[in-house]
Amino acid sequence: MTTQQANTKQIWHWLELVPDPEIPVISVVDLGIIRDVEWKGDVLEIIITPTYSGCPAMAVIAADIRAELVKQGVNKLSLKTQIAPAWTTDWLSDKGRARLEEYGIAPPRQAGTPQHCPLCKSTSVEKISQFGSTPCKALWRCTSCLEPFDYFKCI
Amino acid sequence: MSALFQFLLRQGDNTLVLGHRVSEWCGAAPALEEDIALANTALDLIGQTQMWLGYAAEIEEAGRTADDLAFLRDAYDFRNLLLLETPNRNFGHTLLRQFLFDAYQVPLLASLESSTDQRIADIATKAGKEAQYHLERSQDTVIALGDGTEQSHTIMQDALNRLWSYTGEMFESDIVDEAMTANGIAPDPTSLRDVWNTTVDAALKLADLKAPEDNFAHKGGKNGRRHTEHLSHMLSTMQVLQRSYPGASW
Numbered sequence A: 001m002t003t004q005q006a007n008t009k010q011i012w013h014w015l016e017l018v019p020d021p022e023i024p025v026i027s028v029v030d031l032g033i034i035r036d037v038e039w040k041g042d043v044l045e046i047i048i049t050p051t052y053s054g055c056p057a058m059a060v061i062a063a064d065i066r067a068e069l070v071k072q073g074v075n076k077l078s079l080k081t082q083i084a085p086a087w088t089t090d091w092l093s094d095k096g097r098a099r100l101e102e103y104g105i106a107p108p109r110q111a112g113t114p115q116h117c118p119l120c121k122s123t124s125v126e127k128i129s130q131f132g133s134t135p136c137k138a139l140w141r142c143t144s145c146l147e148p149f150d151y152f153k154c155i
Numbered sequence B: 001m002s003a004l005f006q007f008l009l010r011q012g013d014n015t016l017v018l019g020h021r022v023s024e025w026c027g028a029a030p031a032l033e034e035d036i037a038l039a040n041t042a043l044d045l046i047g048q049t050q051m052w053l054g055y056a057a058e059i060e061e062a063g064r065t066a067d068d069l070a071f072l073r074d075a076y077d078f079r080n081l082l083l084l085e086t087p088n089r090n091f092g093h094t095l096l097r098q099f100l101f102d103a104y105q106v107p108l109l110a111s112l113e114s115s116t117d118q119r120i121a122d123i124a125t126k127a128g129k130e131a132q133y134h135l136e137r138s139q140d141t142v143i144a145l146g147d148g149t150e151q152s153h154t155i156m157q158d159a160l161n162r163l164w165s166y167t168g169e170m171f172e173s174d175i176v177d178e179a180m181t182a183n184g185i186a187p188d189p190t191s192l193r194d195v196w197n198t199t200v201d202a203a204l205k206l207a208d209l210k211a212p213e214d215n216f217a218h219k220g221g222k223n224g225r226r227h228t229e230h231l232s233h234m235l236s237t238m239q240v241l242q243r244s245y246p247g248a249s250w
């Protein structure tokens, strides 16, 4: 048990250890949903912005954050949801984008389409469906290696 | 009931009722990709409902929550558009209903982004991004099916004939809308008609579908006076758990 308050830099580092439950190669920090971390007296307040309105992972994410911080000795926590400004894929970290690609998910692009197939890097790709395995992803297919892949939608 | 509370119920009930209808496809859609797309659309709509009804419950100050409003009200307390409670019938019909609503919801939410009520502006900004890609998908699908095979075309034209008389209610303005417009909280629904017509006419043309000439409009959903019998049936399924086991939670 820590008796002293951890500084916020340390807290951010601990939050890096909490994976996105649906895309475990990136952390909740990489996802850009942690908007602020601040001590309010002896209570640690964390501001979270949901990705999609109906994202079922948000409850799991909140529970995972709580579990990690309790493990690190932070017991008094207040997790607050903030919807404005609305989450945007622009908040995904560069590290997060690179990890997504390595994992086989094409990262979001302003152009609205994947840059290339995350597997063979071919630029010959086509959309199969606007929705993939989760609301945040669309389903695409590479016409070179013929593999289907998820594209993280740009919003 | 305050005008603001009623306005918020209308928004939340629209997304709740449509969200539930769309969720009825889960596990039963014609292809896996469509099944996933429908389930995800339903999730977005239910998520938006939590924001609208959550705010409505706060405004009401009667100690109710968004869940109470969704699961413990009767049909006559609902304020959704009649269009959205109509049964799914078939895949084409479901997507056409979605399109007719999305084409309305996108400009409505865009306008609400500059609402004088900051909370409404925030919800609209969040929901607007989702409505935008719902519209892209429903529009593409309506065009593909309308301009598809003879069979898909026939099904889409039949759906349009059935749904058309439910579209007029979206543009009806009443005393609640007048109060919202006067305070700069929401636009007058009649002002959304032109942009809706432009979107819908363009898509129907590409889909080779003809809207009926008759502009008769069914009304009574947004003011709760005359819902169709379909809403009660839908609620009996949607609310059964909370009605049978009051207070049950995950």
Ligand SMILES: [Zn+2]
Pocket: A117, A118, A119, A120, A121, A122, A142, A143, A144, A145, A146, A147
């Ligand atoms: Zn490839």
